[in-house]
Amino acid sequence: MKSNRIIKELGFSLLDEGKTLRIRADGYSMFPSIKAGSFIYVEPVTNPHPGEIIAWKRETGFVVHRLVRIINKDGQLHYITRGDSCANEDKPVLKDDIAGRVISIETITGKRETIKNILISKFDYIYNRFLVWLIIRFKRVLYHLHLS
Numbered sequence: 001m002k003s004n005r006i007i008k009e010l011g012f013s014l015l016d017e018g019k020t021l022r023i024r025a026d027g028y029s030m031f032p033s034i035k036a037g038s039f040i041y042v043e044p045v046t047n048p049h050p051g052e053i054i055a056w057k058r059e060t061g062f063v064v065h066r067l068v069r070i071i072n073k074d075g076q077l078h079y080i081t082r083g084d085s086c087a088n089e090d091k092p093v094l095k096d097d098i099a100g101r102v103i104s105i106e107t108i109t110g111k112r113e114t115i116k117n118i119l120i121s122k123f124d125y126i127y128n129r130f131l132v133w134l135i136i137r138f139k140r141v142l143y144h145l146h147l148s
Contacts, residue, residue: 012057015044015100022106023055023062028132029083030064033116039106040064045098051117053102054081056093064102065090068119084120085128 011021020043025034033053034040042055048067055062056079065081068089072078078092106112120128 011062012099015042018044020044020103021100023064025064025105028135029086030066031085031128031132031135033066033084034064034102034105035108037108040102041104041106042100043103045101048079048098048101049117051119053115053117054079055099055102056081056097057099058097062099063090066120082125085125085132087125087129 011023014021020041022039022041025038025040026036028036030053042062042064045052045054048054048070050067050069052067053064054067055064063081065083065086067079068082069080070077071080071092073092077095079095079098080089080092082089102115104112104114
């Protein structure tokens with residue numbers, strides 16, 4: 001959709017100009033750190049560190065995942081991210097693809113919270129994926145009950 005592309009490019013431009021963006025979070029890849037429907041505040045970043053939640057650019061907009069490590073490959077830094085409830089790491093991104101870092105979250109109740117910049121354990125990924133699985137199943141049951 002043309003309007004989505006314009007909004008995406010506007011967001012990239014504002015971050016390039018040093019502005020902070022407020023973006024609505026969709027999906028469950030960062031659960032429980034970021035819950036669907038909450039708002040995240042993204043500021044420009046010049047030197048991201050493992051543990052921070054960063055926003056990187058892709059064709060359809062932003063991906064917001066935790067930076068798990070940085071590798072030097074052939075003299076170029078590659079940034080590896082992963083959602084807190086994802087089974088696998090994302091493909092490496094380059095510094096030019098990184099749009100910013102998440103500095104805070106506004107919950108669906110309106111409370112603004114500082115983000116925790118920590119590396120999580122393998123157990124946490126598994127546990128978080130299980131919680132997301134339960135949430136999605138519960139929502140489906142409620143949806144089907146509502147239709148009945």
